Amino acid sequence: MAAAAALTLAAAGCSGDGGKPAGGGNAGNSSITIFNGSTGTIVEQWNPFLPNFLQPTEGLIYEALYWYNFASDADPQPMLGTAYSWDTAGKVLTITTRDGVKWSDGQPFTAKDVAYTFDLLRRTPALNATGLKLASSVAKDDKTAVLTFEKPSFTDEASVLGNTPIVPQHVWEKITDPTKSINPNPVGTGPYKLKTFAAQSYVMEKNANYWQPGKPQIQNVRYIALATADAATAALTGGQVDWMSSFLPGLDQLLKNQKNLTYVNTPALTTSIFTCAGAELGCKGPQTDPAVRQALYYALNRDQLNKLAGGGFASTASPTMLLPERDKDWIADQANLTVPGTADVAKANQILDAAGWVKGSDGIRAKGGEKLSLTIQTVTGWSDYISLNDAMTQEFKEVGVELKPTQLSWQEWNTNQVQGKYQLSLDSIGLGASTNPYATYLRYTSTTTAKAGTAAGLSGNYARYANDKVDAAVAAAAATNDEAAQKQQYAIIQQEIVKDLPYIPIYVNSLLTEFSTANATGWPTNDNKYALPATWKNWDNGIVLSTIKPAK
Known part of the structure; x- marks a missing residue:
């Protein structure tokens, strides 16, 4: 992602809820502002299976079964799944799902939602972006989903486990045409849910039903569009953005006298x-x-x-x-x-x-x-x-x-x-x-x-x-x-x-990512890349926002 010299913020991107500046405070009213490269008008899209979905869709709202950290060589981290195994032919994948998870609307999550998600992809080729060749997808019980493939599919493991958003059956079975729906009221298991949406900014708020105790600690996350990406420098140094991934010429010199600003580089x-x-x-x-x-x-x-x-x-x-x-x-x-x-x-x-x-x-x-x-x-x-x-x-x-x-x-x-x-x-x-x-x-x-x-x-x-x-x-x-x-x-x-x-x-x-510690701390560092920190990186964004804490 690229951005550079200072211009101006889009009008709606300069403030928090009700026109108040974003950031600061305790967990109850804490907030941060993110620029993920969006310029001009933001088009609403929360359907995680369509290519133009808005970035927080996968990671903040929806979660996968496992999370893969490309910034380290760690094993995949269990999320909605806790165990999995293949048969010897590579055609049957058995997945054990996590207990005690609720959807953001309070309904329980079960293996039936996992089975439904993959059956939806099987029945709807337009949503099956990775071309998974599924023969069937069933839930043996509330904790066990079994996916059967038409042919050996070992190399689809990461796509299945780490890159498929799991959606709630009780919501999606009521959507008439999932290939066209923008999913305006998304219900997920992730750390955040949609609060408000506008053409220049939208706000995600903490999901009170999130299954990971004590997470997230930041209450509100605002995503903004800039009038142009050129405004990124001004937004960052002016304290209007807490997190962004932009190429800024002369970055070291730019941040030299900015005590609250830092960056990491994770080229990939x-x-x-x-x-x-x-x-x-x-x-x-x-x-x-x-x-x-x-x-x-x-x-x-x-x-x-x-x-x-x-x-x-x-x-x-x-x-x-x-x-x-x-x-x-x-x-x-x-x-x-x-x-x-x-x-x-x-x-x-x-x-x-x-x-x-x-x-x-x-x-x-x-x-x-x-x-x-x-x-x-x-x-x-x-x-x-x-x-x-x-x-x-x-x-x-x-x-x-x-x-x-x-x-x-x-x-x-x-x-x-x-x-x-x-x-x-x-x-x-x-x-x-x-x-x-x-x-x-x-x-x-x-x-x-x-x-x-x-x-x-x-x-x-x-x-x-x-x-x-x-x-x-x-x-x-x-x-x-x-x-x-x-x-x-x-x-x-x-x-x-x-x-x-x-x-x-x-x-x-270069994959340069800039952070401000004025409103939040605990960002990834060059010594602790606990997630790939790019603001636009699906799945990792949920990990980062679940890890950071309000600045004292």
């Missing part, structure tokens, strides 16, 4: 050029030509981009879309361990020449009457991404590619990606349901995409990429619990995606 996301790659799925433009995508890959001077846009915080990416340091053992060909640091202009030109893209008198290439001109979208005010666009415009011009950057509100930018209504887009990849590459490579399957103009799933194959070899390898990896066998399948996937490059990696972006 690969900043990439998303391409609408699948012409057969309705994508239009030169980027649908794999040769163009390959040329863009080699035309990038990533060392320069890190200096100009990454503030020197970024680290080296891999064309396999895994993290070179963490995932080295999963990368089959060590030649694909890292991306080039400098541009290979000669190679980029050679690729385009061979593909029939010819330079015109203006230096821009064309083929069959189509100019090699590409529009790239990013969010207004995301300063590091805007700087990337500025630098890449010059780098691509050297190989005869015209890049046209455009800035949009977050909502429009996100909608374009989800719907496939773009040519190029700057975004990041990483943090699947687990550190197993399966979660990352699910993004490349045809089961997690759709024709342009139709929303892709939550797993986010926004490139509209379809490759039979990749689909088969992902399916084969899911069918085994043998890591050696999985590595063989991932090698096939890596070979294909490095060649096709539907997502073009730039670098592993």
Whole structure:
């Protein structure tokens, strides 16, 4: 996420309830304010199965069976589930649920809610974002849910346990069309529930029925939209925001004299050029030509981009879309361990020449009457991404590619990606349901995409990429619990995606998160990353907000 120089807060984002400033006090009236990158108008959406849900939906309102902490190598933490086991074939998963949990409306939570949730996904493919192949989902009793899959599904374990929001049967069975409902009065088991909503801000309040004793200790949590993301610095240093994850140029100098402000850096996301790659799925433009995508890959001077846009915080990416340091053992060909640091202009030109893209008198290439001109979208005010666009415009011009950057509100930018209504887009990849590459490579399957103009799933194959070899390898990896066998399948996937490059990696972006201790303490630190602290990180946000305490 990006943000930078100071402007102004959106009018509704500057105050707490009733116009009073947010923050401070004891647990009874304590509150904090969060900026999670939203700019402009906030569109209400509390349906946890739709791709445009508001960020607190998963973690604050709804919980999963287990929680996976990507900031450490700890085992998954039991949440609504307390135990699970597979049969030897990997087709039957038995889950034991937690006793004593209530929904925010006071009704008891049982294994029947778990069974209902997964049966809802089975019956409603539009909600089944990860493409789980469920044959049945039943509750043996109030504490035991049994999921039966059509085929071996070991690698779906993390998606099932750690990335599926459990919803209440007594509420959702009354929803006529769950594929269209915004779920305006959400009922969950999480630490917070919805209090108020407005177009520039909304407030979550403590769930008095929360099952973890003594948590949370912060009574109200306000999420705000800024007029632009550029206002992030002013909001943070002006005491109007307690928690945000923004790239702020000169961060150390900015916070030097701010005694209540601190930050952590937890790089884990690969900043990439998303391409609408699948012409057969309705994508239009030169980027649908794999040769163009390959040329863009080699035309990038990533060392320069890190200096100009990454503030020197970024680290080296891999064309396999895994993290070179963490995932080295999963990368089959060590030649694909890292991306080039400098541009290979000669190679980029050679690729385009061979593909029939010819330079015109203006230096821009064309083929069959189509100019090699590409529009790239990013969010207004995301300063590091805007700087990337500025630098890449010059780098691509050297190989005869015209890049046209455009800035949009977050909502429009996100909608374009989800719907496939773009040519190029700057975004990041990483943090699947687990550190197993399966979660990352699910993004490349045809089961997690759709024709342009139709929303892709939550797993986010926004490139509209379809490759039979990749689909088969992902399916084969899911069918085994043998890591050696999985590595063989991932090698096939890596070979294909490095060649096709539907997502073009730039670098592993800094994941800077800023905190204020004026109103709350107990935030994650570099020495205690008890959760991945990014404000937009699903599930972890609930852990952080359940851990912090009101400042004395």
